[in-house]
Amino acid sequence: MSKNYKRYTVTSALPYANGPVHIGHLAGVYIPADIYVRYLRSKGEDVKFICGSDEHGVPITIRAQKEGVTPQQVVDKYHEIIKNSFQEFNISFDIYSRTSSEIHAETAAGFFTNLHGKGIFEEKTTEQYYDEKANQFLADRYIVGTCPRCGNENAYGDQCESCGSSLNATDLINPKSMLSGEKPVLKETKHWYLPLDKYESWLREWIIDGHKDWKTNVYGQCKSWIDGGLQPRAVTRDLDWGVPVPLEEAKGKVLYVWFDAPIGYISATKDLTPDWEKYWKDEETKLVHFIGKDNIVFHCIIFPVMLKAHGDYVVPDNVPANEFLNLEGDKISTSRNWAVWLHEYLEDFPGKADVLRYVLAANAPETKDNDFTWKDFQARNNNELLAIFGNFINRAVVLTHKYYGGKVPAKTELQPADLVVLDELKAFPAKIGDLIERYRFREALSELMNLARLGNKYLAETEPWKLIKTDEDRVKTILNIALQIAASLTIVAEPFLPDTAKRLAQMLKIKPDTWAAAGGQDYLVADHQLGEAALLFEKIEDATVQAQVQKLLDTKKANQLANSTVAPAKENITFDDFSRMDIRVGTILEAEKVAKTKKLLKLKIDTGLDQRTIVSGIAEFFDPAQIIGQQVSVLVNLAPREIKGIESQGMILMAENADGSLAFVQPSSAVKNGSGIS
RNA sequence: GGCGGGGUAGCUCAGUUGGUUAGAGCACAGGAUUCAUAACCCUGAGGUCAGGGGUUCAACUCCCCUCCCCGCUACCA
Numbered sequence: 001m002s003k004n005y006k007r008y009t010v011t012s013a014l015p016y017a018n019g020p021v022h023i024g025h026l027a028g029v030y031i032p033a034d035i036y037v038r039y040l041r042s043k044g045e046d047v048k049f050i051c052g053s054d055e056h057g058v059p060i061t062i063r064a065q066k067e068g069v070t071p072q073q074v075v076d077k078y079h080e081i082i083k084n085s086f087q088e089f090n091i092s093f094d095i096y097s098r099t100s101s102e103i104h105a106e107t108a109a110g111f112f113t114n115l116h117g118k119g120i121f122e123e124k125t126t127e128q129y130y131d132e133k134a135n136q137f138l139a140d141r142y143i144v145g146t147c148p149r150c151g152n153e154n155a156y157g158d159q160c161e162s163c164g165s166s167l168n169a170t171d172l173i174n175p176k177s178m179l180s181g182e183k184p185v186l187k188e189t190k191h192w193y194l195p196l197d198k199y200e201s202w203l204r205e206w207i208i209d210g211h212k213d214w215k216t217n218v219y220g221q222c223k224s225w226i227d228g229g230l231q232p233r234a235v236t237r238d239l240d241w242g243v244p245v246p247l248e249e250a251k252g253k254v255l256y257v258w259f260d261a262p263i264g265y266i267s268a269t270k271d272l273t274p275d276w277e278k279y280w281k282d283e284e285t286k287l288v289h290f291i292g293k294d295n296i297v298f299h300c301i302i303f304p305v306m307l308k309a310h311g312d313y314v315v316p317d318n319v320p321a322n323e324f325l326n327l328e329g330d331k332i333s334t335s336r337n338w339a340v341w342l343h344e345y346l347e348d349f350p351g352k353a354d355v356l357r358y359v360l361a362a363n364a365p366e367t368k369d370n371d372f373t374w375k376d377f378q379a380r381n382n383n384e385l386l387a388i389f390g391n392f393i394n395r396a397v398v399l400t401h402k403y404y405g406g407k408v409p410a411k412t413e414l415q416p417a418d419l420v421v422l423d424e425l426k427a428f429p430a431k432i433g434d435l436i437e438r439y440r441f442r443e444a445l446s447e448l449m450n451l452a453r454l455g456n457k458y459l460a461e462t463e464p465w466k467l468i469k470t471d472e473d474r475v476k477t478i479l480n481i482a483l484q485i486a487a488s489l490t491i492v493a494e495p496f497l498p499d500t501a502k503r504l505a506q507m508l509k510i511k512p513d514t515w516a517a518a519g520g521q522d523y524l525v526a527d528h529q530l531g532e533a534a535l536l537f538e539k540i541e542d543a544t545v546q547a548q549v550q551k552l553l554d555t556k557k558a559n560q561l562a563n564s565t566v567a568p569a570k571e572n573i574t575f576d577d578f579s580r581m582d583i584r585v586g587t588i589l590e591a592e593k594v595a596k597t598k599k600l601l602k603l604k605i606d607t608g609l610d611q612r613t614i615v616s617g618i619a620e621f622f623d624p625a626q627i628i629g630q631q632v633s634v635l636v637n638l639a640p641r642e643i644k645g646i647e648s649q650g651m652i653l654m655a656e657n658a659d660g661s662l663a664f665v666q667p668s669s670a671v672k673n674g675s676g677i678s
Numbered sequence: 679g680g681c682g683g684g685g686u687a688g689c690u691c692a693g694u695u696g697g698u699u700a701g702a703g704c705a706c707a708g709g710a711u712u713c714a715u716a717a718c719c720c721u722g723a724g725g726u727c728a729g730g731g732g733u734u735c736a737a738c739u740c741c742c743c744u745c746c747c748c749g750c751u752a753c754c755a
Contacts, residue, residue, distance in 0.1 A: 220682045228681070293749065324748075368684050369748055376690065379704060387717050395714045402713075443692070446702075460719040465712075539715065599754055617754030641755055651755055
């Protein structure tokens with residue numbers, strides 16, 4: 001398992017180019033990956049750090065349509081924003097490519113052709129909605145219609161955004177194409193499937209038996225998927241935005257985005273170097289994917305199966321997926337604008353990329369979901385970066401300037417306390433490096449701070465500012481050692497805080513050196529002239545973080561306002577339309593939870609006409625025992641429908657609150673069962 | 679409901695194969711200090727390791743049950 005690798009290919013998840021990047025992405029994926037890569041480079045390893053924008057898929061075409069622009073314009077816009085954000089946070093990709101590029105289309109199509117040639121794919125024909133006027137098949141999101149559950153007339157084919165139900169396009173009442181407005185027809189279409197099920201035994205051997213070293217969340221999730229049984233997965237779609245399927249018979253079809261996206265790692269590497277094959281096809285290359293937990297199945301199951309089926313490629317050695325980062329106690333949400341966007345952070349905190357890098361790395365969701373708060377951000381800047389790291393550097397450099405004109409004094413006689421500190425200093429780089437190699441970035445970072453703490457403690461205990469009056473030789477040794485610690489910090493801090501490391505190196509007037517030089521007791525030679533002391537960090541005031549908190553509170557308020565808006569009235573209907581509905585008052589006689597469901601209650605209702613069974617999705621809000629005997633409104637002439645094997649004969653009328661909670665619609669005083677409602 | 683992950687100090691989190699007294703940072707209290715951005719340094723207090731049962735000489739750790747949070751997934755007429 002611990003093979004000796006000659007080189008590394010490190011990828012970080014391709015951000016989807018339909019929006020900017022926020023702190024959750026950074027904390028979960030890009031900062032860990034960047035720390036890992038910078039460390040490897042510092043060790044002198046041969047490493048390529050690969051990323052790029054994921055620019056295909058239906059959501060981008062929808063956004064384009066909404067904004068009245070082309071998909072290419074959408075991805076061009078976000079590709080630039082995302083790319084710039086990464087640059088400003090010093091995420092040191094060797095290449096940041098994109099999947100709308102020519103080289104990617106070639107690579108992805110080539111990959112498909114290769115698998116197709118090997119007879120890997122299964123072909124299946126199914127019925128899908130087709131717009132005859134626009135002459136194309138419709139993605140689920142391209143079909144609107146009336147939600148069969150809540151009656152919202154603008155439900156999408158995959159989901160109703162009004163009631164949150166997930167739907168099949170064929171469930172919609174009065175489906176309409178978003179392209180032409182016409183009613184779509186069902187039409188047969190052929191697609192190519194990757195038979196994941198045929199790779200089950202290989203996956204078991206490779207992951208379940210072979211990669212017990214993976215993080216528990218990753219390993220557990222993979223095991224769950226494999227044990228649950230894998231299904232063939234379509235690799236093609238009827239869509240005009242994507243990589244065209246390279247087959248004569250597949251005109252108008254593109255590669256499904258999940259198939260082409262991971263190949264983006266390969267095409268980006270091609271884009272980077274003609275030597276790309278070495279980084280993908282050589283057994284001595286260690287492939288590592290940094291991703292968030294939502295991406296585990298693609299990087300641990302699907303992409304490896306693709307690589308395995310192809311046969312020439314190596315499969316990942318590790319996939320250190322992180323959990324999610326919350327923001328001030330709530331989930332980060334793009335649609336609710338509950339996020340700290342990277343480009344906005346840099347406007348509010350210019351020059352402070354490292355501060356956010358530090359806070360996010362220190363609080364990265366490595367084993368479970370974590371919370372980012374502005375208060376914590378302030379505390380970590382003021383109490384850790386500034387008070388421990390910055391302060392130590394400042395003390396050492398200021399004292400050296402004060403006593404020795406900024407020239408590194410030579411060590412004199414070493415005392416036991418000095419030797420202890422030098423030993424500890426020497427041990428740090430290996431300790432930090434080991435943690436990084438085991439993907440434990442938080443702990444590695446805390447060891448980095450411990451090195452600065454060692455410096456502070458050493459100064460506090462030796463008190464050179466007192467000794468300068470009595471034992472100047474001793475002071476020379478002390479400051480020399482303190483400066484050696486500072487010098488090593490330039491190296492071991494670099495993966496985490498690249499800007500800071502650079503500024504520190506400038507202050508000490510040293511050239512960046514390799515990891516091997518860190519921990520040395522003579523990294524700074526005697527008489528070396530230091531630069532002027534400068535502050536590495538500045539204090540973040542209460543008012544500053546308060547402003548950020550206020551910004552979020554405003555967002556929350558805006559969201560509440562948006563939620564409280566009442567849905568617009570539906571189209572007028574005739575009295576006749578209304579009178580076709582037979583709504584009666586009934587009494588709940590029995591209520592029990594339907595086994596193996598979360599939302600369903602099986603109710604027995606006395607409708608006055610009869611006693612009938614109705615299945616209703618209200619279990620989340622009502623305790624069965626508490627609702628027996630209550631009167632409710634029942635739509636009695638709704639066609640019966642089987643739900644979870646139970647025939648439901650009618651529907652209970654419910655009022656839905658803004659927060660989604662439900663209430664019965666019931667008479668204000670008891671009336672006879674069977675009384676009509678009109 | 680099924681599957682996966684999690685529940686450890688006021689807060690954010692460590693705790694590797696079961697092994698003495700369960701750790702760190704922040705916050706808090708006391709002390710020391712003045713080179714340093716009132717920062718650093720030392721000491722202390724603070725825990726029914728979600729709850730219950732079991733295995734064991736020994737359980738935060740392994741097994742069973744229950745509750746809660748997150749994710750994937752099914753159900754919603």
